[in-house]
Amino acid sequence: MNPHRLIVSAVVATGSSVVTYAAPFELPSLPYGYDALEPFIGKTTLLTHHLKHHAKYVATANTLIESGSALLKNLSQEQIMTAVSSGVELHTENVGLFNNVAQSWNHNFYWHSMKPGGGGKPRGLLADKIEKDFGSYDKLMGEIEKAAMTTFGSGWAWLGFDKKSQKLVVTKTTGAGNPLTDGITPMLTIDVWEHAYYLDYQERRQNYVNAFFAELVNWDFAESNFIAATANDTGETEEL
DSSP states (O other): OOTTOOOHHHHHHHTOSOOOOSSSOOOOOOSSOTTTTTTTSOHHHHHHIIIIIIHHHHHHHHHHHHHSOGGGTTOOHHHHHHHHHTTTTOOHHHHHHHHHHHHHHHHHHHHHTBOTTOOSOOOHHHHHHHHHHHSSHHHHHHHHHHHHHHOOSSEEEEEEEETTTTEEEEEEEETTOOGGGGTEEEEEEEEOSGGGTHHHHTTOHHHHHHHIIIIIBOHHHHHHHHHHHTSOTTOOOOOO
8 A cells, every 4th residue: 555645534534536645745647638628628728737837736845845844744635734724833834835735636626627528417416405505506507607707816616515514505715725624525616717717718717617617517526526525424435
């Protein structure tokens, strides 16, 4: 077994099918080819976004964790985000660590939130829960598209599951923010940093958001996260 593998208790705590391990972190491969999302997201965008932006976050996170507190070196990305955001080991240098670790995690989650031939509507248990918590799929879409469009500057819009209220929620985060730090388990996300869409859509964020949900969103991934989040604490999660 890989000595850097995350312990099961930490996997369960996130309730997500994206699971990371302790440092040194690696740049994960995309779950599809660089041209697989065309024409909605171009090959050049994915190459730049993955091999430059995402790769830089991973490399910087490894550099910062190597020179930082020993208490953080054996933690997963999820555990580092929670520890730093809650004030444990919260020092100036660890703000940078949080940002790069969170951006590494967020990007991996974003890649899986899309798939070639995606779009459409969710099915199964997730569809039923959306109907119960939002009233309809269209109302959910109204909320999450609004979150994506009203995020000022760079950030993320999320569909998440609040384990405390047992409800699906829409939230948005700025910069490197992640809803895990607020006790919300992500189901899917859309990246609204300009580098995610500018080469293809320039300033037309609305067109990018429309294409994401109409043509790319991976509802199967979201449902797997929902099932993991609502499973018993002894349940297992999918490893990506």
